[in-house]
Amino acid sequence: QSALTQPASVSGSPGQSITISCTGTSGDVGGYDYVSWYQQHPGKAPKLIISDVINRPSGVSNRFSGSKSGNTASLTISGLQPEDEADYYCSSYTSGSSLEIFGGGTKLTVL
Amino acid sequence: QLQLQESGPGLVKPSETLSLTCTVSGGSISSTNYYWGWIRQPPGKGLEWIGSMFYTGNTYYNPSLKSRITISIATSKNQFSLELTSVTAADTAVYYCARHRRLGGMDVWGKGTTVTVSS
Numbered sequence: 001q002s003a004l005t006q007p008a009s010v011s012g013s014p015g016q017s018i019t020i021s022c023t024g025t026s027g028d029v030g031g032y033d034y035v036s037w038y039q040q041h042p043g044k045a046p047k048l049i050i051s052d053v054i055n056r057p058s059g060v061s062n063r064f065s066g067s068k069s070g071n072t073a074s075l076t077i078s079g080l081q082p083e084d085e086a087d088y089y090c091s092s093y094t095s096g097s098s099l100e101i102f103g104g105g106t107k108l109t110v111l
Numbered sequence: 112q113l114q115l116q117e118s119g120p121g122l123v124k125p126s127e128t129l130s131l132t133c134t135v136s137g138g139s140i141s142s143t144n145y146y147w148g149w150i151r152q153p154p155g156k157g158l159e160w161i162g163s164m165f166y167t168g169n170t171y172y173n174p175s176l177k178s179r180i181t182i183s184i185a186t187s188k189n190q191f192s193l194e195l196t197s198v199t200a201a202d203t204a205v206y207y208c209a210r211h212r213r214l215g216g217m218d219v220w221g222k223g224t225t226v227t228v229s230s
Contacts, residue, residue, distance in 0.1 A: 003157070032215070034214050034215030034216065035215070036215055036216030036217070038158075038217075045207055045220040045221065045222055045223050046158065046207075046217070046220055047220070048216060048217060048218045051212065051215070051216045051218065052214070052215070052216070057218065089157065089158050091158075091160070091215070091216060091217075092215065093214060093215035093216075097171065097172070097174065097177075098160070098171065098172075098173060098174060099146065099148075099160070099163055099171040099211070099215075100148070100160045100163070100211065100215060100216075100217075101160065102150075102157060102158045102159065102160055103157070104157045105157040105158070
C-alpha cells in the first residue's frame with residue numbers, strides 16, 4: 001500500500017496563500033470524506049488541523065481550509081505567517097485491513 | 112484534557128523486541144468513538160501508521176509490518192502497548208501514540224519517544 005502523494009516542498013511569502021495537494025486512489029482519498037491534515041514543527045508531535053476533508057478542530061485558525069476533488073485532497077493556507085513554516089502531512093481512511101494511510105509530507109517554507 | 116504519554120526503552124538491540132506503552136490520562140480508553148494507535152517517524156522522514164486497536168480488542172495493522180507487530184490494551188490501567196519483533200536499524204524512529212478517530216485521523220498525540228536500534 002503506497003503512501004499518498006504530496007509535493008516535497010512549497011513556499012510562499014507572508015500574506016500570500018498556498019495550496020498543498022494530497023493524491024490517493026478511489027480506495028482512500030477518493031472513496032471517503034475522511035481526509036485529515038497535520039502540521040508538524042521541528043521536534044514536535046503532529047497537530048491535527050483539518051479532519052473529514054473540511055473540518056477545523058477547535059482552536060485551529062480559519063486561515064487553514066481543506067477541500068477534495070476526486071482522488072486529490074488539498075490544504076490551503078491563506079495569509080501566510082512565519083509560524084506556518086512547518087511540515088504538513090495528509091492522511092486518509094482506507095479500505096481493507098488497514099485503517100489509515102499517510103502522505104509523504106510537504107515542507108512549507110515562508111520566505 | 113486528554114493526554115497521552117509514551118514510555119519504554121530508548122535503545123533496543125538488533126533482532127530483539129521493541130516494547131512501548133502509552134498511558135492515557137484525562138479520559139477513558141474504553142471509548143466507542145476511538146481507536147488507539149501507534150505511528151512512527153524515522154529520522155528525517157515522514158509519518159507511518161503502524162496500527163490501531165479498539166478497546167474491545169479489534170486490531171488493525173499496517174500490512175507491511177503486520178507479521179512483526181502486536182498491539183494490546185489494558186483498560187484497567189488506561190494503557191495500550193506496542194510490541195515490534197525482530198527489529199533492525201530501519202526501525203529506528205520516533206514512536207508516537209495517538210487517539211485515532213473511528214472515521215479517520217489522529218486528534219490527540221503523545222509527545223513521542225525516540226527508539227534507536229543499535230548494538
